[in-house]
Amino acid sequence: MKIGVTLAVLVLGATTASAQDLKYSNAASDNCLVQSGSFDAQKTCIGLSASACMDATPDGSTTIGMMQCLDSERDYWDARLNQVYKRVRSEAKAQDAELAEIGSSAPKTAPALRDMQRAWITYRDATCDFEQSQWGGGSGGGPAVLSCLLQMTGEQAIYLEHSGLGG
Helix, strand or coil, X not given: CHHHHHHHHHHHHHHHHHHHXXXXXXXXXXXXXXXXXXXXXXXXXXXXXXXHHHHHCCCCCCHHHHHHHHHHHHHHXXXXXXXXXXXXHHHHHHHHHHHHHCCCCCCCHHHXXXXXXXXXXXXXXHHHHHHHHCCCCCCCHHHHHXXXXXXXXXXXXXXXXXXXXXX
């Protein structure tokens, strides 16, 4: 029992120390997005901050280091996605209300957006589960799933930003 507790303390301590040494910044992604205008150009910005973090962080090339850097940038894109989704949803609802006022029979945009986003989340999760499964339970599965989540979340955020209502 003491060995198990000691190992748990050592592992948790190592993880905490590693997290304190994390050298993550959104700057690489932010700078790239400012310099890139098109959807395709902006997609190349995804992963830049995580890569810079892995290079700058002591032990950034370890599994734990990679996962912390990838997860930090995934958080960045997730926050960006949530922000743009709320903006697009608000604009879609306003557009639907305007069209309803004039008696338009056009399909409603807000419910279509909601349904698309729900389907995308299911697709993203299944895709990234598949990515992880290819590692057969090995240590590369953690970085693989986080890299997948980061990439797909970034692409969805950029997609919504470039939608007709995203600007």
